[in-house]
Amino acid sequence: MQLSNYLFFTTTCEQALTFYAQCGLGQITEVLRFGVDGMPVHNEAMRGKIMHAKFEGPGVLFFASDNDDAEPMRGSANILQMNDRQLTKQLFEQLADGGVVTTALDMQIWGDYYGKLTDRFGVQWMLNCAA
Numbered sequence: 303m304q305l306s307n308y309l310f311f312t313t314t315c316e317q318a319l320t321f322y323a324q325c326g327l328g329q330i331t332e333v334l335r336f337g338v339d340g341m342p343v344h345n346e347a348m349r350g351k352i353m354h355a356k357f358e359g360p361g362v363l364f365f366a367s368d369n370d371d372a373e374p375m376r377g378s379a380n381i382l383q384m385n386d387r388q389l390t391k392q393l394f395e396q397l398a399d400g401g402v403v404t405t406a407l408d409m410q411i412w413g414d415y416y417g418k419l420t421d422r423f424g425v426q427w428m429l430n431c432a433a
Contacts, residue, residue: 304363306363306364306365307364307365307378307380308364308365308366308367309364309365309366309367309375309425310366310367310368310369310372310373310375311352311366311367311368311369311372311423312368312369312370312372313347313348313351313368313370314368314423315351315352315355315366315367315368316351316352316368317423318366318421318423318425319352319355319357319366321421321422321423322357323357324396325393325396325397326359326393326396327357327359327362327393328357328358328359328360328362329357329358329359330355330356330357331356331357331358332354332355332356333352333354333355333356334352334353334354334355335350335351335352335353336348336349336350336351336352336353336368337349337350338350341353345370347370348368348370351368352366352367352368353367353368354367355367361382362382364380374424375420375423375424375425375426376426378426379418379426379427379428380425380426380427380428381427381428381429381430382427382428382429382430383430383432384429384430384431385431385432386431387415387431390407390415390429390430390431391407393429394407394417394419394427394429397419397421397427397429398419398421399422400421400422401419401420401421401422402419402420403417403418403419404418404419404420404426405417405418405419407429409433413433414430414431414432414433415430415431415433416428416429416430416431417429
């Protein structure tokens with residue numbers, strides 16, 4: 303058994319996954335599109351949008367898609383457990399570009415280097431680097 307996140311976007315899944323790849327989190331390893339290669343399309347506005355995608359990188363696995371009825375991201379966050387403070391800072395800054403930092407990346411009371419943000423696509427990220 304393995305727990306993985308499934309991120310739902312309304313129409314920006316491809317842009318989000320491209321952004322995450324540019325941040326160095328990994329790459330899209332599988333993609334199906336609405337109305338392509340026999341995949342169904344129930345709403346013409348969704349034709350060519352991502353019906354299902356798999357995103358993988360070192361220690362990262364999640365799935366994502368566009369859904370015209372998707373609810374805004376809330377109540378959940380992706381936490382990345384890091385082991386290099388400089389890489390944590392670099393990734394945090396990249397993910398925060400165009401987003402909102404909710405907890406500044408800094409040493410926290412529990413002794414770890416930690417920060418939290420919501421990226422430009424509405425996905426919450428927590429980065430934690432053990433001291």
